[in-house]
Amino acid sequence: MGILEDKDRARLFYKYLSKVYDRVNPFFWTEEMRAEALELLDIQQGDRVLDVGCGTGFGTEGLLQYTDDVHGLDQSRHQMEKAFEKFGKHDRVAFYRGDAERLPFADDSFEYVWSSGSIEYWPNPVATLRDFRRVVEPGGQVLVVGPNHPTNPIKARIADAIMLFYDEDEADRMFREAGFTGIEHHVMGPPRNPDVAITTVATVPK
Template identity: 75%
Template sequence: MGILEDKSNARLFYKYLSKVYDRVNRFNWSEEMRAEALSWLEFGADPTVLDVGCGTGFGTEGLLEHADDVHGLDQSVHQMEKAFEKFGKRDRVNFYRGDAERLPFRDDTFDVVWSSGSIEYWPNPVEGLRELHRVAKPGGQVLVVGPDYPHNPILQRVADAIMLFYDADEADRMFEAAGYEEFEHHIQRATPQSPRAITTVARVPGGDGSDAAGSDADPAAPDAE
């Protein structure tokens, strides 16, 4: 387990990274990559959308181009404060402080569940993927972006010491263990010199996937913050 897969270390890391995150993030996860990932999703009419590990709201901003009912969750209050500056706390987006491995939402709530740049910090990624599956509606979609495992042996040792990096084979194992039956992986890259991202788009079993529609019900479970 990498040093940043410890939740307390990750919170401390983002306390300082949040100050410059939006400036450095675009070299690894660009607007063009975000737009491409969004094009692989089917939002339907009036979708209810969740951004897990929303951070400063980079993914959230893209989701707002496709949905009005958007919810964001992150464990780092410092990251979310940057998102509050963009969207307000309860204006365009409903924000929650919480853990990806214990989502404070009811089952079968969201038409689309998005998570970009978060899974690499989860100590138990399969449990986190199960949670994304649980809160997604039958027939809904889950999209997860993580760092692709490097090919260079030296970089592999560095990567393993820091956080979770994984290739398509490991992604297959994790998603299957989390209960997904239908998914596909895409490799994305901001520039030829940038690290690769592995983006997985999964369909939650049930439903026909063609009539994603939002709900006026409060998505939060009774114990949500």
């Protein structure tokens, strides 16, 4: 387990990263990548969507292009304060401070769950994905963006010491164990690093 797959360490990390997050983020997760990921879903106006690990609201901003019913959850107070500056506390987005492993929502509450840049910090990804499945209605979908595992052995050892990196096979295993069907993986990234991220879309069985 990487050093940032610990919730207390991750919160401390984002206390400082939040100050520069929106300037650093485009090196790894661009507007073009976000648009490509959003096109993998069929979100319609009025669909209820949860953004888990919403951070400063980069993914949230994209979701709002499709529906006005967007809900954002994050464990970092400092990241959420940046999101409040963009969207207001109670205006365009309903925000919640909470844990991705214990979502504070009833079963079948959403048509979609979106999560970008969060899975790498989860101590128990499969359990978290099961909770995603719980809060999405049957036939709904989840989309998770995480860091693709480096193929270079030295980079892989460094990556594994920091947080969760995984490849398509591991993503497939996690989503199947969590009970999803219709699982698709898409490797994406900016031109200088086109395979930096892995985006998985999966369906909640009816």
